[in-house]
Amino acid sequence: MRNLFLSLSFAVMGSALSLSSHADMIAVVKGHAVFMATGSSLAILPSPSDGQLSCSYGNGVFSPGSSAGLEIPLPGATDIKLVGNDLYIATLKAPAGLPIPGAAENSYVKYDVSACLPDVPFTPSIARADLAAGELVIPCVLVDGQEYNVVMNQRGNSMNWEVIFADSGCQ
Template identity: 35%
Template sequence: MALLRNKIFSTCVAASLLCATSTVFAESVAIKYDQIFIADKGLVVKDLLTGQLNQCTAPPLLDPAGNDVTSLLATATDVVIKRNYAIVTVHPLDSQGNALTDTVTVDVSKCLVQKTIPVKECISTVDLDRGVLTIPCVQINDSIVTVNMDRRGSSSNWEVTFLQDNANMANYSDASNDDEEDDDSKSKQKGH
């Protein structure tokens, strides 16, 4: 019985240490408009498609009132993107040296360049002689793709022949889909 109790205790201690270790070293990430926001003792942004560092968060980082909050991000651990703002969890020390949990709001609008797509980029085309239909702006889940369809024989039935990412739609986002209920955070990404 004592041996079983010791094994259970040892397992619980080991699991707790592993969880604590992974929490301490984890970088918190949020993704919006093909930009990856990383909160890890500061706020860093990388391009999702290329992995290149984006200089849009070079100091000074400003809050909505225009105050420089760069130095407040030295203890950043988590980030959520809402509209044009990054809400960053920080852990400053109080006057007695105790860590507190707080948030800092950072204006990241210069990182969130939303692309405007000319109508001509989304006009479907059809070649009835060849029996080919191209639909350039089809939303499938969170991606916008180009769909090519071929006519089946001489009928009016069409079948999808292939889908491909629509390069013209990179960074496009439907602004009407950014409501208050959407947290645009890594927690949304965890479900995928």
């Protein structure tokens, strides 16, 4: 009886934790825009927060314009990924008994958000070096259309460096 109680307790706790994790907001930052999947919508906010977006939304399309922020109803929005100028939002159909209104199936929605990511003049970021530790960080390197933050380690006492880590996206 005790084993059954423990098993059921763990199952209930696991289910509760799983449900709460699906409610967490997922965010992607690029340029001066913050894209968030909130569970029931896609929210786009300017960065910094007191700025303006360079896009507006209408008829399912992002177009050049200006707005303080956008919220687009998107039931079941659970995850978000930005690849180039294309924004992909995963949508989730809830398990039986926990319906998400409007979410018909597990799927994704794709938007071209190039209007929200205008070409801006390149402003070099500051590379950071810790010569005592032999580490060099080069932020925001553009390679084949993808942005990376590169971390390099010094090889011995020489001035030769090797890439040990490349993190996608600019910080």
